[in-house]
Amino acid sequence: MKLYSFADLFAGCGGFSLGLAQSGLRGKFAIERDPMAFETFSANFIENQQSGFAFDWPAWLGKVAWDIELLLAQHKQDLVNLRGQVDVLAGGPPCQGFSFAGRRVEDDPRNLLFEKYVEVVRALQPQALILENVPGMRVAHASRNIVHLPIPGERVEKPKSFYDKLVDSLDVAGYKVEAMLVDSSRFGVPQRRSRLIAVGVRKDLCEWLDGGIGRIFVLLEDARIAQLKELGLPEAVSASSALSDLETTGREMVDCTDPESRSGFREVRYDKPTTTYQRLMQAGHRGKMDSMRLTRHRDDIRARFGRILAECRKGVRMDDESRKTYGLKKHRIYPMASDVPAPTVTTLPDDILHYCEPRILTVRESARLQSFPDWFAFKGRYTTGGERRTRECPRYTQVGNAVPPFLARAIGTAVRNLLEEVSLARSVFDEATGERPVASTA
Structure with a gap:
């Protein structure tokens, strides 16, 4: 099986990175703006080589806390030059603006960080991407402006959630996206934690998937069952x-x-x-x-x-x-x-x-x-x-x-298996036709 690589945006202390590494993916780099969170990340993935999860860090990227806007301002061309070297882009922008647990704020600047995520997607053009967030990302925020009363017969456009806006942006960037609410406790995590998991696949690869982009969540359920069996865990850990x-x-x-x-x-x-x-x-x-x-x-x-x-x-x-x-x-x-x-x-x-x-x-x-x-x-x-x-x-x-590592581990396994299915389907086609199909850039 090919060794697939990943990069982690909004990495925090490294829960997502740890789980993806546990699934067999190889880390390329990670971006986190908070110095304390990055100190934790560095201690476990950069300084501590004993963990077995060291990253293949690019020489041009300083091993320090980075703001994603500063990264794009200073290293966008370096990101473009990494095309073909990062198979999976993971990222979970801060969720406070979407969260039901706190005060939901429509114009919280953290809500717009997914736009920077999409900009990095455009630069790297990975085969697949993963985004984790709270369920509230899929719920449209109520506007604080004066309510407009529609004229009889007038069509009123339904407000879009930030998830809807994300999907629209990624569609333009060349990705199909599917999402599902997932409870971490079903993956061996001793915690009831519901999260929105969105997975995107580049459009030129989707045509090779049996069942389309929705195939990812079939593979995720397979990965969940296999993970519990491998780890010897019950359906729920108390x-x-x-x-x-x-x-x-x-x-x-x-x-x-x-x-x-x-x-x-x-x-x-x-x-x-x-x-x-x-x-x-x-x-x-x-x-x-x-x-x-x-x-x-x-x-x-x-x-x-x-x-x-x-x-x-x-x-x-x-x-x-x-x-x-x-x-x-x-x-x-x-x-x-x-x-x-x-x-x-x-x-x-x-x-x-x-x-x-x-x-x-x-x-x-x-x-x-x-x-x-x-x-x-x-x-x-x-x-x-x-x-x-x-x-x-x-x-x-x-x-x-943090993203629970055991949840990220199963997601990483599912995405890796999905990319393997794409690779196998394309190889079979090549052998049958004797030629290589031209990938769509739509």
């Missing part, structure tokens, strides 16, 4: 199956020595994995795990969390009445259930309560729920607040924004 070896009750506690952590924080001394999922996460890990720091809750906060765990229904978001009862102002709080996948991990560490301990999760526990292996190191501050929250990407934010 939160306790993912995290029980990181519980603090009855365990030895030690000082946190992370250079990014102030003194006075504690963490559990790790013993050993006890479930199949935990053994998968521990595979390849040596030494001490990072990002194990426990939050220092006040006694009254721990008491409140304890009451919530004892009295409230687990596995569902606390309703308005329950939050009022416990004096909580936060809109989104989930007391996690132990026997089912966790709720969606977000960028806010206090959105989820541990299933049996009166505390929020550590960065490492959140990473476990995203299917990051334990050898994967996180860099930068643990969290931030105030105005910096929209401009910085500390560890909790990096994890919450």
Whole structure:
């Protein structure tokens, strides 16, 4: 099988890149603008050669945090020169402007970053592209302008979602696109996380696909089933199956020595994995795990969390009445259930309560729920607040924004198999006719 390559735009800390590399694709380069997120990416894919997922980084591209607009301004011709060397372009523009979990803003500048994604697509012309985002990308934003009352008989144009606009732009760029809502928990990720997965294939290749572009999601289901079998995982991995070896009750506690952590924080001394999922996460890990720091809750906060765990229904978001009862102002709080996948991990560490301990999760526990292996190191501050929250990407934010590697692994396998089917179909045609067909440039 051919070794296919990929590039990752809006790479964050590297969840998408890790999963694609796990599927057998080879990384070419990645673009991420936030210094802390790129520091994490660099630690795992550039500096750490032991992981086996090093990139074939082009000499002209600095191994630093890049803004995609600056990349296009300074290196567009270099991207054009890479045509034929990047088979798959992955990218997940920031989703805050589309998200139902936060405040949806029609003119959020982050919503327009997909246009830069399309510009890179035009430059590289990869065989296939992948875009991951929240389900809200497919829902048209309501305009904040004055509502126009239609004249009787007048045809009113339905507002387009950003996904619709993306598809239109990629169609002009020469790609057919299909999308599907996918739940990460079906792929071995111990977390209910619904995401919109869009896959595009260059139009000149689509004619070789049996079933057209929709073939990709047949292959994705095949990849999902094969992945669970290969990894020895059930249809759903529970939160306790993912995290029980990181519980603090009855365990030895030690000082946190992370250079990014102030003194006075504690963490559990790790013993050993006890479930199949935990053994998968521990595979390849040596030494001490990072990002194990426990939050220092006040006694009254721990008491409140304890009451919530004892009295409230687990596995569902606390309703308005329950939050009022416990004096909580936060809109989104989930007391996690132990026997089912966790709720969606977000960028806010206090959105989820541990299933049996009166505390929020550590960065490492959140990473476990995203299917990051334990050898994967996180860099930068643990969290931030105030105005910096929209401009910085500390560890909790990096994890919450990431594509779960196990989901990306299955997507990468499906896309690789799709490209193999195209290659095989074209080879059979060549042998049968004795000539090479002229690829359409439409």
